[in-house]
Amino acid sequence: MQVLVTGATGFVGSRLVPELIDRGHDVRAMTRRPEAYDGPGDPVAGDVSDPGSLAAPLDGVDVAIYLVHSLDDDDFEQKDAEAARAFGLAAAACGVRQIVFLGGLGKDSDKLSAHLRSRREVERLLGEAGVPVTVLRAAIVVGAGGISWEMTRQLVKNLPAMVVPKWAATRTQPIALDDVVRYLAGVVGLEAAYARVFEIGGPEQLTYVEMLQQAAEVIQGRTVPIITVPLLTPGLSSRWISFVTDVDTTTGRNLIDSMGTEVIVTDHSIRDLLPDEPMTYAEAVRLAVAQD
Numbered sequence: 001m002q003v004l005v006t007g008a009t010g011f012v013g014s015r016l017v018p019e020l021i022d023r024g025h026d027v028r029a030m031t032r033r034p035e036a037y038d039g040p041g042d043p044v045a046g047d048v049s050d051p052g053s054l055a056a057p058l059d060g061v062d063v064a065i066y067l068v069h070s071l072d073d074d075d076f077e078q079k080d081a082e083a084a085r086a087f088g089l090a091a092a093a094c095g096v097r098q099i100v101f102l103g104g105l106g107k108d109s110d111k112l113s114a115h116l117r118s119r120r121e122v123e124r125l126l127g128e129a130g131v132p133v134t135v136l137r138a139a140i141v142v143g144a145g146g147i148s149w150e151m152t153r154q155l156v157k158n159l160p161a162m163v164v165p166k167w168a169a170t171r172t173q174p175i176a177l178d179d180v181v182r183y184l185a186g187v188v189g190l191e192a193a194y195a196r197v198f199e200i201g202g203p204e205q206l207t208y209v210e211m212l213q214q215a216a217e218v219i220q221g222r223t224v225p226i227i228t229v230p231l232l233t234p235g236l237s238s239r240w241i242s243f244v245t246d247v248d249t250t251t252g253r254n255l256i257d258s259m260g261t262e263v264i265v266t267d268h269s270i271r272d273l274l275p276d277e278p279m280t281y282a283e284a285v286r287l288a289v290a291q292d
Helices: 013-022 076-093 114-126 147-158 177-187 208-219 234-244 249-256 281-291
Strands: 002-005 026-031 042-045 063-066 098-104 133-138 162-165 197-199 226-229
Touching: 002 013, 013 026, 013 177, 063 076, 076 098, 076 114, 098 114, 098 177, 114 133, 133 177, 147 208, 147 281, 162 208, 177 281, 208 226, 208 281
Parallel strands: 002 026, 002 063, 026 042, 063 098, 098 133, 133 197, 162 226
Antiparallel strands: none
């Protein structure tokens, strides 16, 4: 099967491409700079923000995997919407049979953050031209090189104690990068997954405080004193994050803005198609540490 991976050099895409090749697919790795690509697969030029660049990489493709976003941009909602609409139109024109998209968890009835609201809009726009979209909604993805993991790792490494905002008591359901890759690869070309939304997560529902504590135990072999206060806004939190870590302020603010929303798995139907048990948070942390 001919598969196109957008964001092939990114956190998830760079791990997904070799997995797809191992499963016997012919993979095109779409990047804005194919001449600099040194990973597996066939590098092809394409930019989701340039609709005219999409026909060539999508020509002859059976399944397109959409892994791009603009979280490092203040105007990311509009840019992501325009890119998703253009990609869906180009995919339909090229006869693509399935688009696979990695979105974000959160109940549709909740007051979603701008980040999660944008993920929902991208889901809709990708399929607007008629290509069946398979959506995998995840919360925090734990793996070496991921922004959320880097925030956690550097906070634990750099601070002997932490003062965290009240959103740190919100529950989430982190998932290991390896499990995300397994789910993404598993739904490729799977007709039972066409035009469906699935929720994916690890086996535990944890607060951000509990995640920090477990990560500290794995990374440092100790617990970290954590005090929760009600006064840190997302803006202040992101500036604090950028001061303590190397995560940029815009990306940090857009992520932190979502952390007040509970994001847990309520629909386990993905297990009917791909039943393997995902790894625990501690196991995912140990693997991420080993790969850093």
